[in-house]
Amino acid sequence: MAALGIRGVQRAVRCDLFFLRGDLTEQEVGRLRDELLVDPVVQRAVWRLAAEKSPTPPGAVRVEVGLLQGVTDSVADNLYARARLLGVSGLRAAASAQSYLLFGALTPGEAHTVAQRLLCNDVIQHYELGCLSPQVGIDPPLTEIRAEPVPIVGLGDQGLLRVSRERLLSLDLAEMRAVQAYFAGEGREPTDVELESIAQTWSEHCGHKTFKGIVEYVESSDEGIVRERIDSLLRTYIQAATQKIDAPWVRSSFVDDAGIIDFTEDYEVSFKVETHNHPSALEPFGGANTGIGGVVRDIMGVSARPIANTDVLCFGPLGIEMGQLPSGVLHPRRIYNGVVSGIEDYGNKMGIPTVNGAIVFDPGYIANPLVYCGCVGIAPCNSHPREPRPGDLIVVLGGRTGRDGLHGATFSSIELTHETGETSGGAVQIGNPITEKMMLDAILVARDERLYHAITDCGGGGLSSAVSEMGEATGVTVWLDKVPLKYLGLQPWEIWLSEAQERMILAVPPENESRLGRICQDHWVEMSVIGRFTGDRRLHLHYGDETVADLSMAFLHKGIPLRKLEAAWTRPTFAEPDGPIWSVGADLAQDLLQILAHPNVRSKEDVVRRYDHEVQGGTVIKPFVGVEDDGPSDAAVLRPLEVADSWPGLAVGCGFNPAYGTIDPYAMAIAAIDEAVRNVVAVGADPERIAILDNFCWGNPLLPDRMGGLVRACKGCYDGALHYGTPFISGKDSLNNEFTDGETGQQVAIPPSLLISALGIVPDVRHTCTMDLKAAGDLVYLVGETRKELGGSFYYRLHGLVGNSVPGIAQAGPATARALHRAIGAGLVRACHDCSEGGLAVALAEMALAGGLGIEVALAAIPVADDHGREPDWLLFSESNGRYVVEVPPEAAAAFEVQMSQVPCARIGRVVETPSLTVANCQGHETLFSLPLATIKEAWRGHLQGPSVGRERD
Template sequence: MVSVQDLELLRRTLQRDLTDVEVACFDNLWSEHCSYRSTRPLLKTLPTEGPAVLLGPGDDAAIVRFSDTCAIAIGMESHNHPSYVDPFDGAATGVGGIVRDVLSMGARPIALMDPLYFGTLDAEKNRYLFEHVVSGIGDYGNCIGVPVVGGDLGFDPCYAGNPLVNVVCVGTVHPDRFLTARVKKPGTRLVLVGSSTGRDGLGGASFASRDLAEDAEAEDRPSVQVGDPFTEKLLIEAILEMAEIGKVLSCRDLGAAGLAGASSEMASTFGAVIHADRVHLRETGMTAREIMLAESQERMLLEVEPEDVALMGAIAEKYDLSWSDIGEVIAEPRYVVTFHGETVADIPIDLLVSGAPLCPWERRPYQAETAFVRPATPVKELALRVLAHPDVAEKTWVTEQYDKDVQLQTVSHSRDAAVLRLEDAALVLSSGCNPRHIYLKPYEGTANTVIENASNLACVGAEPLCIVNCLNFASPVHPEISWQLEQSVLGLGDMARTMGIPIVGGNVSLYNESDEFNTQIKPTPSIGMAGKSDEVRRWKPAEEGDLLMLIGATRPEFGGSVLDAVTGCGGMAPALADPAVVAVVRDLGRSGVVTAATDLSRGGLLAALAKLAPQSRVELAGDPLEELFAETYGRFLVACRDESALAGVEQHRVIGKVGGDALTVAWDGTSFAITPEELETALATTTRIMRY
């Protein structure tokens, strides 16, 4: 419920008591999930403009120019709390919601990404959540015909009671014909199209803005929406047809806070009257409060001229969708709700939509890095343990559940970057972050997240167009968490400015804590990045006979590494990297000098070798632990035919050659070999756990 302080403020402002509908509207619209009351000043520091940005933050999705005839719509959302309570439906409706955000811009959804973070797989509850979240994403995406082409996957004990389910959607629209979510003028009608409204999802926005309790699964299940992907597919085609004929003035998805949220935010430039009793319902006896705040899925709200209402209804019926003429835009800045002739809400619309007071939380820095303790375990055994960690191991069990090739635009896909053919060019997508690094160094770790995703794009010759983000944190009431949040946002903004990449939209998800497991998530400012390459390049491994070259300097940075995760060795987390190397590698790939490339991230050089050159011989130049397992950013493993091709590139050296019958690593007169069978066994660990 709305806090005592907020309720008293509202009573003083309105000079009266509030109705139950008004209280429910403020409870949801003033929640952290909708109002960003803890983060608004920070979010304003982010760079949001760029030459390709046609529409930045503030709408359901951003619009970024891809070419003269094509723009991309892109958005990112979280569905964390619902996915813990009901993992299948929570994850599925997260996909449905972000797809509708893109659809509301008049764009056809063409691709999804899913950065996911779970507790460790040795616990049955975590395996259950992992299994059903992936199933929910795959089921919904496959049914609506939108491919899941990439994402991120991380495992850490901190997510045991609060998994993170983030989703990115990208769509395409003509640069001159996208829709927006703000009404255009008074006197127009508001038409609700799609599924009937039921009681599912009640209070979802306020539910997403509080900690998960021990009895969350039973108590909060009514707050989780239930999706219907087959209706969503019909809705996609209907809305696109409506947009094509040019009769839709504005459009908004019904997501957090349901009809109250969508209609008030949509009409905030003027005002609106909503007739709750006109909404088509799935259940009888629903109250005005339930109708306005239910978060039933697969619904869209359109602004149209009065004379076009019947035409919109005819198109909806063509696709077997229900619809209702539920209200009108008014000139007065009021938000009015009527129910069977009675006014049940009459609120200043600015107060509802943007009047939530800020929460100036106290901030307190902390220091969590520890001294490095060298593991006594033999290097080969450490290597196999690192490769078997689910952050590094193959993701086949996940990706095989997704139809990655529907729509026939996917050229290649991996957990690094996905390549889609768009017109005569390539749209390249990457997402994710490294929470363990960010926990130890929030500013540097988040800044390095930008470099890491741009590096993924560079490996296939793409230059970044834009960033969207999902800022997942624990409760900012804790001064250390509030400091994490501040430092992460500053690091994100500073590196985006340095690299010239606009941040065009995003989402904030706070209060990710669990009473059940007594856990707080590590800071997880996951990002999605979209880029463009004029040439379509498929990612590929190195070929026999290629020279293997390491670009970038390696430092003994083990804190938060996979080696640290499997041994507890500690150490310093990676320092802020120099992003200049990203452009160097991108240009090398475009010129054809480099035949294959991957950046070094989780698992360090060892994981990169297993991916790019699993049968090769490598000669290390120094300490094998530092060379193999450090996770310094701004480094690349590349393959080329001639060492002279990299003449002039700073900090590069030949480390080996592709070929042989194993991955052989040598240093200072010592060596070990990982056979293909040993490598396959280690990398298949996650798949083996989840299948059996």
């Protein structure tokens, strides 16, 4: 509240509210209270009739916050279901809310400000100063249910664009003209259902039309101008790399809901990463919560059991003042708290460990936070059927359909503005992980009994996307009035497009319907038959006796005009320092502490500890390792329960550095692939069995400079994947991550942001490696070459610089990874840590703090690619790719050096008992600095004090 300039509140009390409607006795209310609603260790409860308003204590202001009508209330839904189990049959409906008592000197205007800015998100909630009027169990007013024709056949260009804009279709003029021409040929106007279906299918979110479009690319440099015509970034670079690598162990890439690779003779593993950026900007908890739920369903959509989640999160600076925020933007701290809570809530309740991720803060993410959500799954080989057959039933499992999530696919395809919360609030979905967990259990039984011919999830676009994509080759007939609803009053297009959560679509042979129904009943999962797969390759939708849509599948899925885009890229030039930044060793020591304390480097333990990374009992290497379990792992290693009688495992890691993208997105892509590979190799993954995923988050692709950077990044993906032999098996793009300030008109894009996720096979989890130092007397090696590459580095940022020398491709990187893997497998390595953010200095500090031991190193021994004078600052803080710090016991040193003889590798120091990091200079081996481990750990935990700690200098 102090950030709002409100300082009169002395204390605040929060209470949970539950509104109950029904024929309930006092004893039944008591049972619900004592057995379902109240934790007697920390809570007490009172109840009263709704007509009896709760008294507000003297000197306090009461603010009560509840969900808007039609928004999913998962707490109330679970309360209602559990009441039945208790035998309380008189409960008819329930709703949850919160009550806040603010004590102190607070004016009504200040109370409204606190409610609006801190307590209530008007996208999904409403509030009252005082007591809420309960609306529980009251259905919205009924309107006539029918499909409406939308006149477009006779419209001119401006009229077509107006229809697209007013209906939030996100279709451009060429696309609207194609729709107009189709219906002119049909001799009729489209219905609202048909128009919405086309918009969803052709949306950027679902159709990836930028990555599939024609790009006229111009690149300018000192050598001249290069022009290139690119027919599909996806085919030319991402898929082409996978095809050229042609790894025999890739089972499915860019076909299913997730990528799939071989694991053992009997099992395959799947991996998918999605983004949920726009929803998280509007409603952080719900956006992140359903982001996890959606990517888990992607894994369920390939008939796999989810075994791990990942998350990479990007926010604006948490310390920004409220007055500095653009209009209509939530404060980064509120987004941060909501997103973290949403991820915690879904993953923990589903019993899936969250094992890997990152958190990045940058001013570019103030209005457009990024929420990358990933999931890994395992399934028996050949257990995932993909082809529905004519006559199969269209079965929907799981949650009911409501208005939550409407226009989610098209909403995710546009830029955000100060009015987005008002115009697109309905695009935010609300999740219920308990429903999804029960659905998962039912699906795994159905899979093992082979009861379905195909399965997919209801994600972006809802039933429209799931059913029409599954039935593209066959055709479908759907009866929308048979779709189970949360409440009455939904129009046909709302039923078809709703992105209500926790729903899966199955193609089920009629003879298996009854068996599937019994399984669902056993698992408390709702199941409904809503249609059939046909053989006419058309989309037929009915509501009662009315035909509300009749479209050609060919037009729906192939009729979109190819987008034509212009792209231009000229490498920017940034200032480089004229001379040395440092003067004495103490400067470097202080810089190291400042980097360790930076929000992007420091410990994220306060977040990660909220996630359950032990559940399922298969996590071999966890997010934190070391003597006190507080050192940052390079990657996670899993040994799924399905292979508990053998020793293979999976390594999950990632690479992400948007700071490089400001200089050159090509270099950013190279570095992200390199880092993802290093992370999983460092823990024991076989570098010849690593698959990767690409997730692009970018600005407006219709702006040539943004599109030019995207082309550069795709080229980097292609070259990086071929360099390491790592096929792409899945990916996703989230474009239009820009914000237009309604007051200033300023248009701001996020930094170019490419996440590379890696899934590697660990041949034997008994031969894995962690990053914490293990024993005094061991030798310390630096593997890989160091270059004077400080562009985009934390060292430069600390000194207010960007630089130009962004890290380039490590030519010896693949050979280095293979040699290191052999050494780890032979038991020659005690600890291994990759060099990334902050370079060698940060890697050494992290290994020391994790192991509780000291290190003595000499910079003179570091392998360098070029002689730039061996200045200590770039030797310590360069972020060159392809490097690892390795701890080797003395008795294994000779064998280790033989293994590494063909790649850059040098002994640079040793592990010591003295808890300090000591660095010797190149000339004369004098000590540059020595930092106590306690000081290093204090910095890394973010506890250092001072005006510049954790921030770049001006």
